[in-house]
Amino acid sequence: MGQNISFNGTTGVNNDTERRIHIPLYFRILSVIEIPVMILTLVALCAVIKSQRSAPVFVIHLILSDFIQIICKLMITSEWIREVDAIFPILPDAFDYSLIAGLYFMACVAFERYLLVSHPIWYKSHHSLKVSCVVSVIVWFVPLIFTFSKYFDSLSVPIGCLIPYPIIILCFVGTRRGLSHAISLTSLKRKLILGRLFLVLLTYTFLIFPIVIMWFFSQIFPQFMFSSFSDVLYFFSHLMFLNPIADCLLYLFMRPDAGDLMKSVCCCCRTDTHQNSTHSRDEHSRDSRATFACCVSVQNPASHSQTACSSV
Template sequence: MTEDQITYNQSDRSYSSNVSVDSFSSLRPKEWELYKSFLEKQSFARSVFVWILSVVEIPIMLFSLYALCCLIKSQRTASVFVIHLILSDLIQLICVILMTWERTFMLLAAYLYTVIVGVYFMAFVAFERYLLVSHPIWHKTHQTLKSSCLISLIIWFVPLIFGSIRPPDLYFEFLWVSVALWIPYPVIILCFVGTWRGLSHAISLTPQKRRMILGTLFLVMLSYTFIILPYSIVCLFNHITDDKFWLNLSFQKVYRFVRCLLRLNPLADCLLYLFMRTDAADLLPSLHCCRRSDTHQISVRYTTRTTQPSS
């Protein structure tokens, strides 16, 4: 029975220190049956959730990647970071789909690797928007397509700093995952506040462009706060607690719920495409004011016709 118990948790606990056998032996038979039943139901629900989510997210991500690649022709360097962000999200989704069949350490490491990469690309999207507002001349002269590609290449190697390579696998402990996810958060907040203040001095930007830039940063900060940050907190809490607390059903439910929120991160990142479009500021208000504008046009036409002098 001990081997069966370990197989339920060896892919969920930390890669370097799995749940010990003594922790399982401390469970009573009824507690172990409830714990086993919960894991079986959760595994089925997770598979259904992942497949439903993949049907929605994959077409949206492929469309966003194609549309953002088209924006490269107009020298929009920020779209380079968004392209790599959505590409990392696509790899995340592929790893999650493969884990519905078999959960291996390599797939879990690849998933966490792309999660960390995506978070740092989110930070660079926010930082690029800040430079566009606060230092527009420097941004125009230094932020080129080649420099954006070079920075993106460096970001793909950042997660190796927080992982430990034990050939042939790559391992991420919960502590270092939490640290890696916490670092970009102050950068995103500072960029949002700095951009908010800088927009009041940006005379050359139109009001529509200002709303588009601020909307990009707000979406990045919102998705990070409610999707990435809870998972980082749970990882840190998981590191400082013992194995017995890990086997608590209440903690397991919270941990599973936070992981489901993390699955929604690729869908939130795809919404950045709307704010990277040149006509996004015109597109979004038209969706809400379509009927009002049509009614206004009809009334204007009617009044112009009635006021025309008769020949």
């Protein structure tokens, strides 16, 4: 991807001993968390396909691309893989390929939600499991264009990573406008649909977009490749690998009982709030009655003494 710096972190401006120690350790710790979470998410999403007509095919392929990224990164940072000349040179290309594929599957998730809200009749008549699988196969072939083009143009990979971002933004804005006019949808379904798109937009904006901008800057202005720039790029490149965890959160919104989960959470919050307010009102009423009784006893000491005498 370039001679000075790359997305996968195989080369860099300042490859000192400390970074060479911290980078493998960081990815090994991260992979211990992310790989089991992704495997459980894939198993759960495959179960959703059997129980739901509209299967989350794009989310499954998105997590598969994340899984390939983690495996490639673990192999790149392993010392014994560096000695295997037949495998190591293709690992950066495989990483770039899976990264671009994952971003396009994020755009597919956003576009699918947009069609569901803005064109529901067309979506229900044309959407099927077969169509989603065909689109997924096409998406897996698209990153090959940018991966092979990087040997002729160093900006091909960041351009390929940047293309899905406007699509995600437009789908989010269009879906939000469509939900404001959708009368048939309940407020809970609106929150679920918009929550999926917001999570996709949030993931790209904070985990992917900074490293893409830094890559453009490093290629267009190579004279600014000083140490502080390298530190910033080092930070954003590591932040990018939190993306698989954020993608797994999409599973919560793709669950068939996601609405029931949100209802139960809302009901629990409302119940706790109602109980707290009722408890506070009861305490306030008891305090008011006690205060009123004290005031009466102070104002009428004679009646209090007569009552005491009669009781004796």
